[in-house]
Amino acid sequence: QTALPVIKIASVTPLSGSQAAMGETIKDGIELALNERVEEFKALGFDLQFAPQDDQADPKVGVSIAQRLIEDKDILAIVGHWNSGVAIPSSEVYNQGNLAMVSPANTAVAVTDRALPVVNRICARDDAQGPAGADYLFSLGLTSVFILQDKTAYGQGVADEFQKRYIALGGQVLGYEGITAGEADYSAVEEMIRASGAQAVYFGGIYPEGALLIKQLKEKGIEVTFLGPDGMDSAELVNIAGEAVVGTYYTSTAADVSGTEKGAAFAAAFKARFGHNPEGYAAYGYDALNVTLDAIKRAIDANGGALPTREQVVTAVRATSGYEGLATNVTFNEIGDNTEATVYVLGFSEAAYPPAVIKAIPVAEYLKK
Amino acid sequence: MALLEVKGLTKTFGGLTAINSVDFSMEEHQIVSVIGPNGAGKTTFFNMISGYYPVDSGTITFDGHSLTKLTPEKVAAYRIARTFQNIRLFQNMLVAENILVGFYMNLKAGIGDIILRLPRMRAEERAAYDKVMELLSYVGLAGKEGELAKNLSYGQQRRLEIARALAIAPKLLMLDEPAAGLNPRETEEMKQFILRLRDDMNTTILLIEHDMKLVMGLSDRITVLNYGEKIAEGTPEEIRGNEQVVRAYLGVEEADDEEDGGDAAAGEVLA
Amino acid sequence: MNQLQVLVKIIPQLLSDGLALGFVYAIVALGYTMVYGILEFINFAHSELFMFGAFVGTEVLLLLKSAGILADMSPTVALLLSMLVAMIFSGALGVTVDRVAYRPVRSAPKLVPFISAIGVSFILQDLVRMVEEAKNGKFYLNAPTLFTNRITLAPNMVVPEKTLYIVGLCLLMMVALTLFVSKNKWGKAMRAVAQDRETARLMGINVDKVIALTFLIGAALGGAAGTLFSVQYGSISPYSGFVLGMKAFTAAVFGGIGKIPGAMLGGILLGLIEVFGASFLGALTGGVFGSEYKDVLAFAILILILIFKPSGLLGKPVGEKV
Amino acid sequence: MSDVMLALENVNTFYGKIHALRDITFEVKRGEIVTLIGSNGAGKSTTLRTISSQLTPAGGRVVYQGGVISKTPAHEVVGLGIAHVPEGRKIFPALTVEENLQMGAFRIRDARRNAENFERVYALFPRLKERYRQRGGTLSGGEQQMLAIGRALMSMPKLLLMDEPSMGLAPMLVELIFQSIVQLNRDGITILLVEQNAKKALKVSHRGYVLQTGAITLTGTGRELLRNDTVREAYLG
Amino acid sequence: MAQHPLRPGPAAFDGKTFAVKDWIVLGLMAVVILAAPLWLMADKGNSVAFIAFLASLLCVYRLRVPAWLRLLLAVVDLAVVMPLVGASSGTFAHVATVICMYGVLALGLNIVVGFTGLLNLGYAAFYAVGAYTYAIFASTQARNFMPFGVYPLSGNWFWLFLLLAMLVSGFVGFLLGLPVLRLKGDYLAVVTLGFAEIIRLLFNNLSKPVNITNGPMGITPIQPPMIFSLRLDKPVHYYVIVLALLLLTFVVVRNLQNSRIGRAWVAIREDELVARTMGVPVVRMKLLAFSIAAGLAGMMGVVFAAMQSYVDPTSFTFMESIVILCMVILGGTGSMTGVIIGALAVIVLQLQILKDASSYLTSLTTAGILNLPSWLNPAKYERLIFGLILVLMCIFRPNGLIPEKRVLQIKEKLGLKPKADAGGNAASKEG
Numbered sequence A: 001q002t003a004l005p006v007i008k009i010a011s012v013t014p015l016s017g018s019q020a021a022m023g024e025t026i027k028d029g030i031e032l033a034l035n036e037r038v039e040e041f042k043a044l045g046f047d048l049q050f051a052p053q054d055d056q057a058d059p060k061v062g063v064s065i066a067q068r069l070i071e072d073k074d075i076l077a078i079v080g081h082w083n084s085g086v087a088i089p090s091s092e093v094y095n096q097g098n099l100a101m102v103s104p105a106n107t108a109v110a111v112t113d114r115a116l117p118v119v120n121r122i123c124a125r126d127d128a129q130g131p132a133g134a135d136y137l138f139s140l141g142l143t144s145v146f147i148l149q150d151k152t153a154y155g156q157g158v159a160d161e162f163q164k165r166y167i168a169l170g171g172q173v174l175g176y177e178g179i180t181a182g183e184a185d186y187s188a189v190e191e192m193i194r195a196s197g198a199q200a201v202y203f204g205g206i207y208p209e210g211a212l213l214i215k216q217l218k219e220k221g222i223e224v225t226f227l228g229p230d231g232m233d234s235a236e237l238v239n240i241a242g243e244a245v246v247g248t249y250y251t252s253t254a255a256d257v258s259g260t261e262k263g264a265a266f267a268a269a270f271k272a273r274f275g276h277n278p279e280g281y282a283a284y285g286y287d288a289l290n291v292t293l294d295a296i297k298r299a300i301d302a303n304g305g306a307l308p309t310r311e312q313v314v315t316a317v318r319a320t321s322g323y324e325g326l327a328t329n330v331t332f333n334e335i336g337d338n339t340e341a342t343v344y345v346l347g348f349s350e351a352a353y354p355p356a357v358i359k360a361i362p363v364a365e366y367l368k369k
Numbered sequence B: 001m002a003l004l005e006v007k008g009l010t011k012t013f014g015g016l017t018a019i020n021s022v023d024f025s026m027e028e029h030q031i032v033s034v035i036g037p038n039g040a041g042k043t044t045f046f047n048m049i050s051g052y053y054p055v056d057s058g059t060i061t062f063d064g065h066s067l068t069k070l071t072p073e074k075v076a077a078y079r080i081a082r083t084f085q086n087i088r089l090f091q092n093m094l095v096a097e098n099i100l101v102g103f104y105m106n107l108k109a110g111i112g113d114i115i116l117r118l119p120r121m122r123a124e125e126r127a128a129y130d131k132v133m134e135l136l137s138y139v140g141l142a143g144k145e146g147e148l149a150k151n152l153s154y155g156q157q158r159r160l161e162i163a164r165a166l167a168i169a170p171k172l173l174m175l176d177e178p179a180a181g182l183n184p185r186e187t188e189e190m191k192q193f194i195l196r197l198r199d200d201m202n203t204t205i206l207l208i209e210h211d212m213k214l215v216m217g218l219s220d221r222i223t224v225l226n227y228g229e230k231i232a233e234g235t236p237e238e239i240r241g242n243e244q245v246v247r248a249y250l251g252v253e254e255a256d257d258e259e260d261g262g263d264a265a266a267g268e269v270l271a
Numbered sequence C: 001m002n003q004l005q006v007l008v009k010i011i012p013q014l015l016s017d018g019l020a021l022g023f024v025y026a027i028v029a030l031g032y033t034m035v036y037g038i039l040e041f042i043n044f045a046h047s048e049l050f051m052f053g054a055f056v057g058t059e060v061l062l063l064l065k066s067a068g069i070l071a072d073m074s075p076t077v078a079l080l081l082s083m084l085v086a087m088i089f090s091g092a093l094g095v096t097v098d099r100v101a102y103r104p105v106r107s108a109p110k111l112v113p114f115i116s117a118i119g120v121s122f123i124l125q126d127l128v129r130m131v132e133e134a135k136n137g138k139f140y141l142n143a144p145t146l147f148t149n150r151i152t153l154a155p156n157m158v159v160p161e162k163t164l165y166i167v168g169l170c171l172l173m174m175v176a177l178t179l180f181v182s183k184n185k186w187g188k189a190m191r192a193v194a195q196d197r198e199t200a201r202l203m204g205i206n207v208d209k210v211i212a213l214t215f216l217i218g219a220a221l222g223g224a225a226g227t228l229f230s231v232q233y234g235s236i237s238p239y240s241g242f243v244l245g246m247k248a249f250t251a252a253v254f255g256g257i258g259k260i261p262g263a264m265l266g267g268i269l270l271g272l273i274e275v276f277g278a279s280f281l282g283a284l285t286g287g288v289f290g291s292e293y294k295d296v297l298a299f300a301i302l303i304l305i306l307i308f309k310p311s312g313l314l315g316k317p318v319g320e321k322v
Numbered sequence D: 001m002s003d004v005m006l007a008l009e010n011v012n013t014f015y016g017k018i019h020a021l022r023d024i025t026f027e028v029k030r031g032e033i034v035t036l037i038g039s040n041g042a043g044k045s046t047t048l049r050t051i052s053s054q055l056t057p058a059g060g061r062v063v064y065q066g067g068v069i070s071k072t073p074a075h076e077v078v079g080l081g082i083a084h085v086p087e088g089r090k091i092f093p094a095l096t097v098e099e100n101l102q103m104g105a106f107r108i109r110d111a112r113r114n115a116e117n118f119e120r121v122y123a124l125f126p127r128l129k130e131r132y133r134q135r136g137g138t139l140s141g142g143e144q145q146m147l148a149i150g151r152a153l154m155s156m157p158k159l160l161l162m163d164e165p166s167m168g169l170a171p172m173l174v175e176l177i178f179q180s181i182v183q184l185n186r187d188g189i190t191i192l193l194v195e196q197n198a199k200k201a202l203k204v205s206h207r208g209y210v211l212q213t214g215a216i217t218l219t220g221t222g223r224e225l226l227r228n229d230t231v232r233e234a235y236l237g
Numbered sequence E: 001m002a003q004h005p006l007r008p009g010p011a012a013f014d015g016k017t018f019a020v021k022d023w024i025v026l027g028l029m030a031v032v033i034l035a036a037p038l039w040l041m042a043d044k045g046n047s048v049a050f051i052a053f054l055a056s057l058l059c060v061y062r063l064r065v066p067a068w069l070r071l072l073l074a075v076v077d078l079a080v081v082m083p084l085v086g087a088s089s090g091t092f093a094h095v096a097t098v099i100c101m102y103g104v105l106a107l108g109l110n111i112v113v114g115f116t117g118l119l120n121l122g123y124a125a126f127y128a129v130g131a132y133t134y135a136i137f138a139s140t141q142a143r144n145f146m147p148f149g150v151y152p153l154s155g156n157w158f159w160l161f162l163l164l165a166m167l168v169s170g171f172v173g174f175l176l177g178l179p180v181l182r183l184k185g186d187y188l189a190v191v192t193l194g195f196a197e198i199i200r201l202l203f204n205n206l207s208k209p210v211n212i213t214n215g216p217m218g219i220t221p222i223q224p225p226m227i228f229s230l231r232l233d234k235p236v237h238y239y240v241i242v243l244a245l246l247l248l249t250f251v252v253v254r255n256l257q258n259s260r261i262g263r264a265w266v267a268i269r270e271d272e273l274v275a276r277t278m279g280v281p282v283v284r285m286k287l288l289a290f291s292i293a294a295g296l297a298g299m300m301g302v303v304f305a306a307m308q309s310y311v312d313p314t315s316f317t318f319m320e321s322i323v324i325l326c327m328v329i330l331g332g333t334g335s336m337t338g339v340i341i342g343a344l345a346v347i348v349l350q351l352q353i354l355k356d357a358s359s360y361l362t363s364l365t366t367a368g369i370l371n372l373p374s375w376l377n378p379a380k381y382e383r384l385i386f387g388l389i390l391v392l393m394c395i396f397r398p399n400g401l402i403p404e405k406r407v408l409q410i411k412e413k414l415g416l417k418p419k420a421d422a423g424g425n426a427a428s429k430e431g
């Protein structure tokens, strides 16, 4: 058996530390997709390999890894990161190394607004998801809201975009507070919500804190409608919050994956391989990888079946159009944003994950500003 | 004018009056001892002069300057040095470094000189080093400059402490029980040493000591404290004859000098 | 309506929330303060002993639940049982950690045990994670709901029953500990060991045993606090110890480190400051600073207090006698 | 059991690379007062620290009442009846006088005995009784020395190791200390004494040893040593 | 003491005579010193060679040859071999840069913790101050609140900002020091911790009411350093810049150490009250230590901001301070070479060895040779292994990799011959 030329794809997500759960599920999604296509690439004459990396949710570590990755000649593209704060400095390095990056999860506007040729993302931007949430809340007739955010790039980004839109719609923001991620006691802000008399709460942040807020609000008997962004998209939300989750909403670029046939197969394969159910971001990882591999395949074709250069891969990825995926369809615009992303609003009518899709809002209209 | 002048000095700790309106004065170039029973307030007296304890009432004047409210480093700036009853060296510094710290005030190099290591600073350091070696051989620790202070034995540490105090070129040197832990021979050496010190270093010495041989042998004057109060003052002879002092402190002299210088070979020589 | 007036209404409620948080801080702070008091080192891994206890306690509850006993049990018994098991496990872990990672470095320079503790902290976090992941496929745990009642103590003050339990149990543990340390000769031996280990040995005190005892008690308290925490807030992850540990340690210093009543006072005050700070900062500063500044406020108060009382609220300045 | 209470056999002790004790051999018989004299740095304190197991000898052994104790942990040595008044007093500064004494009695479980011991110590040093609530660290030097001796007595030792007990004491108290040493000895406590005040120490001692740079160079009865020229020249001044 | 004809290298051999064994060791070291750089030059991407190269630097340090020869070897390795390698391997240049950066930070923290004996748990705050100082002005961020000036400033300002940030951070250190330096021991530690948290939270929150720091979103892009119009944004450029700064820092700190100031610092660590009694102005000395350390951190912050082209508050957490502290203590508190080695060890471990090991294991897994369940995924246990190594290091090298060894610097510096012991005080006769 002669050695085939190697194509390596790296995933870069936090695998250790407090954000490891999210990083892990994305990595698993990527790994699953990659494994499904090893044979296909072998047929094309390439040895497809996977190189998962741990960025520890730390920008410094991210940059160091990026530096390593651009020097590994076998790496043709990377799928990652989880934190926008890590993605931004790391992508500067990828750009120096002409290494294409497809992000499954970075929503901060600065990720693509820097217009780096290598940077693409398949998820919705903060300035699509936040406004979509605002539109939906307002359409429910809820005209006063209390905004919370977790003081991270993600949480603040999406909460600020939400606020802008909500005020523009004529809604009333009765409070805007930051909480500290990683703590467990949010009673102070909960009491403030009670005191403010707001009809709804918008929380810019992710599910560990979100679930606690939902649960504690319910325990305290504070009746508000709760809405969050795609950071809430996790089965854990239900596990932690329990029955309290009923009646809450979140927005997400991923619909209920398991609803479709493709999705059910994915979920089953995932469970079989990793022993637990996939969560929202697993599907993003899966799609991001497939987008990448499709692009590489096109690059191979264009290159007459030979190993493409990184430059060719970068061009091919950016040219992605009409990809139909598990969680989202993908067409990249000139700065690497996905114009086909859809923001779904999901709501819990019972304490079971995933919740039902209530509304689908195409992001295209938010993207042309 | 008296070099050190203390008036009505008082210090209380809770209910305990450790120093009770003590008046005291000493002249330049004298050796004065403070004696008294345990807990009489001698060390407290030193501590107040050195600026460790705030003065409750009274005044301390040194060379015309008031020390009453000064912090230890300000007191040191008037060239008052001291040693400690429980030896306090910079344990993890070398013997020579201990003394070099004492030179801090004598060295003039500014931070610029130091960072650039200008010749001026180098010359100063060389002079300091020579001075250290001189001091060390003066106190009998020549050759020990490279040892860590904590590795010296008790007696050696005492001597190093004195050398360090000498490094600030003291006008007034306060020694708190310098002979504690020395055997009679060494105590005798210490006595000679202190006498030499006064003349060689041209300094004034204030001494606390329980060893009467030493005290009587070298003091110009003696002050006796008891329960925080000054009970007597005078020349060694006067003190020796003071009944109150004998009762409170000295005790009846033992009729101890019966040794008859018997045969020298009594001991069994082992090595 | 004026925002402040609105907030004044919720003061009783904030008080009870602040106390619950404060008591958890206080109990964890005790562990820091005890080890500090005796070894003069910051047991950085104490937060992991807390976290470990939380996992053990929660696992016990889950075990009871899956065995179907939990529903028939009095929740008080279930809570006490899980706490007890957590205390035993955490205590044992505390002693083990001391034996393996601290005792060998006891004569090393002052900061070395601190670094060793940091290492232990990393190890424990990831070990717990590894075990949980191998067992459940995920590494965080959700505690079953034990108490559902809510009790109205006063108008505007509706307290979940579990909060009352937490406050009560914490008080009980503090009293027991204070009695133990002040009345028992082991308590004095701890203080002697703290001051001079060599000489303590000369007194016939088995220094290693005294230290092990300290770790046992401190860690067991941490374990108990972990269980209470998990029951109160509902979920726990291997990384939950870190932030809480840092706060609790701050609380210990706040009160005067090494002082047991100090740790309690510090913990309770910190809990109250955080909760009240988070609610009132926005209103008081006209929205310029919001609840995201609560930690800034807490640390600023800490620094101010230490500037004026350099050995903490209850610490006495130890004047040096030479 | 022989009447030798403590024997050091070819003991060698090091501080890192410093060879502090070289082949030390000597013995203390039951009921004796034995004094070690020697100049600064000779190794006297090191010898006592080796006996009380604060230091472990690299060679040789320490035999106490027929058993080898060189490797027994320090805290257990106390239980065997050896108490050590350390050089430099080593008071627990933050504990009160009373608590310091209690620490000395750490291994005595009998409360009545303990109370008696307190009385004995307080009778010996009334100053300690006056100050029983003062923190040890704030005592004067001499008061601390009294406390250190009292603390050692609290453990009801059979063998008392005293490292320069008269250091820092006023002349009258020095007399008192030597009287008490004799008295304690009459009450049945064997005493190994290290003293700079060699004259007084040798006078109350049955026997003495001279230590020089870590080795024993001379031995004899107290009286003999007092008369020895070398000793007079080097240590009596 | 028998003097060896060659210079007595620090801690290389404790034996008094140069035995056959020592010649063998010397030979082996020589081989490593010569071979490793050549190997790395030949195979510029080989990480084993890179680690061998770092090890050879240690050998140079430990080698018992005249100082000028060691210096020459070090200069060749650091200033010739490394940049050549770095020019083709950005990873190694990056790792070397990070080592040097943390080397400076560790040197700075060592002044406070090692020399002066004050525990500072918030050192990252000063690093942050420096980083933000540059980031704000070398990006468009300053436009939000600066009434004049054109932002971003060009990368030519980088050099000035090195100095400026040093002053700003130093001043912040001074301000913090003023009220808190009378605190003892661990109280100071907690205040510095709290202060650092306050600084971090301020950076995280100061996007309102005026957007100064852009809050959690961080600031990007930041201008890289420039010389005239040459952009210095390659890893090897940063390496050269930081290496120069490290050497400069080393010389300055060493000069301080061997002066009345350095001795005063250590005296304060040993016994503050006595230091005061010797006339050492303790408060001024502590403030000086605090400010110099803070200034050095600020300077490195500028480099960090430029290199990352992005700063956000998550880079300056409590953990960051702790990692620097680990370097100081593992390297050898108080020992200047020690703390640099500490930085090297921690960084190489974190960025190179652990990463290499886990990629290797992963490649085994993907190749199907090893079958690890997900919970045993090696990438997840880098921190665990790091923790394990910390504990083991503490146990087996409690005084650090290169412990502080007090030598009579003043004598060495003055070039005085060690005085032959006049046999007076016997202590050196070995038994």
Ligand SMILES: Nc1ncnc2c1ncn2[C@@H]1O[C@H](COP(=O)(O)OP(=O)(O)OP(=O)(O)O)[C@@H](O)[C@H]1O
Pocket: B013, B016, B018, B036, B037, B038, B039, B040, B041, B042, B043, B044, B045, B085, C319, C321, D138, D139, D140, D141, D142, D143, D168
């Ligand atoms: N900081 C303090 N707090 C309380 N009491 C103190 C303090 N310092 C000293 N004392 C008490 O004041 C008295 C005087 O102490 P001081 O140390 O001055 O005695 P001294 O004359 O030096 O005795 P000695 O000869 O035994 O050293 C003692 O009884 C001592 O216990």
Ligand SMILES: Nc1ncnc2c1ncn2[C@@H]1O[C@H](COP(=O)(O)OP(=O)(O)OP(=O)(O)O)[C@@H](O)[C@H]1O
Pocket: B150, B151, B152, B153, B154, B155, B156, B181, D015, D018, D020, D038, D039, D040, D041, D042, D043, D044, D045, D046, D047, D087
């Ligand atoms: N901790 C230590 N580390 C290294 N060397 C030490 C240590 N303690 C003592 N030494 C050395 O061991 C030797 C014996 O010291 P020791 O303390 O036993 O002397 P000593 O006879 O008690 O003297 P002194 O009368 O001064 O108390 C001395 O040379 C001393 O320098």
Ligand SMILES: [Mg+2]
Pocket: B042, B043, B044, B085, D140, D141, D142
């Ligand atoms: Mg005194």
Ligand SMILES: [Mg+2]
Pocket: B154, D044, D045, D046, D087
């Ligand atoms: Mg001695």
